[in-house]
Amino acid sequence: MLKIQDYHVAYGQSHIIENLNIEVKENEIVALIGRNGMGKTTLMKSLIGMIPAQSGQVLFRGSDVFAEKSYQRVRRGMGFVPQGRMVFATMTVEDNIKTGLSAKEKGKIPAALYAIFPVLEEMKTRLAGNLSGGQQQQLVIARALAGNPRLLLLDEPTEGIQPSIIKEMAQTLRKIRDQRGLTIVVSEQVLSFVLDVADRVLVMEKGAVVHQEERQTIDEKTIAGYLSV
Numbered sequence: 001m002l003k004i005q006d007y008h009v010a011y012g013q014s015h016i017i018e019n020l021n022i023e024v025k026e027n028e029i030v031a032l033i034g035r036n037g038m039g040k041t042t043l044m045k046s047l048i049g050m051i052p053a054q055s056g057q058v059l060f061r062g063s064d065v066f067a068e069k070s071y072q073r074v075r076r077g078m079g080f081v082p083q084g085r086m087v088f089a090t091m092t093v094e095d096n097i098k099t100g101l102s103a104k105e106k107g108k109i110p111a112a113l114y115a116i117f118p119v120l121e122e123m124k125t126r127l128a129g130n131l132s133g134g135q136q137q138q139l140v141i142a143r144a145l146a147g148n149p150r151l152l153l154l155d156e157p158t159e160g161i162q163p164s165i166i167k168e169m170a171q172t173l174r175k176i177r178d179q180r181g182l183t184i185v186v187s188e189q190v191l192s193f194v195l196d197v198a199d200r201v202l203v204m205e206k207g208a209v210v211h212q213e214e215r216q217t218i219d220e221k222t223i224a225g226y227l228s229v
């Protein structure tokens with residue numbers, strides 16, 4: 001469903017992603033891991049069209065979206081949850097979710113969305129800035145799901161979240177994938193979360209994939225070695 005070929009992203013003379021090749025199957029959860037500064041965020045932002053890429057191909061559900069703008073990619077079914085839980089702090093929970101709704105929902109939040117995140121329904125009239133970190137993370141995932149994406153791109157969702165909530169988040173993401181037939185690409189550094197959530201793990205180093213492995217056959221020590229400084 002997603003195929004990235006010979007992909008290259010640079011900031012001026014600084015080449016961050018070089019000759020990157022990634023393929024993601026429909027309904028798969030792929031975790032992209034790597035130390036700080038290896039280019040995970042750059043890749044995520046460029047896949048959703050926020051950062052232009054220099055060369056390569058991005059095939060999404062059979063179409064090359066390389067030259068497309070963010071809104072076109074979103075319309076095709078990409079959803080993005082940025083690093084740092086970018087909630088609209090002074091808006092209510094409900095209004096935050098509404099910003100993600102597609103026009104055909106006519107401003108009504110589907111009950112199925114609140115069924116995944118009951119705490120958001122309980123808190124729908126609260127200001128998003130007053131929610132806990134874990135609740136804000138649920139909110140930004142709900143906001144992305146409100147657009148009914150086929151592919152969800154999540155950038156370091158566990159950052160600053162308590163361990164017990166991280167475990168829950170992995171379960172929720174797998175449940176959402178099963179219920180909605182979603183495909184998920186998640187960038188991450190927390191190994192326990194990666195092992196809980198992913199079907200396949202890709203290791204990024206200096207802008208390229210240097211190792212990949214199916215979850216069932218993963219040797220934790222090898223993967224941990226790639227993350228240690």
Ligand SMILES: Nc1ncnc2c1ncn2[C@@H]1O[C@H](COP(=O)(O)OP(=O)(O)OP(=O)(O)O)[C@@H](O)[C@H]1O
Nearest residue numbers: 011014016034035036037038039040041042043083
């Ligand atoms: N706007 C920018 N202009 C120039 N260089 C940048 C810019 N944003 C990021 N970089 C550099 O690109 C490299 C990759 O950064 P990126 O944030 O993609 O890495 P990352 O793997 O996501 O790390 P982190 O886990 O810290 O988010 C780093 O060396 C960073 O300093």
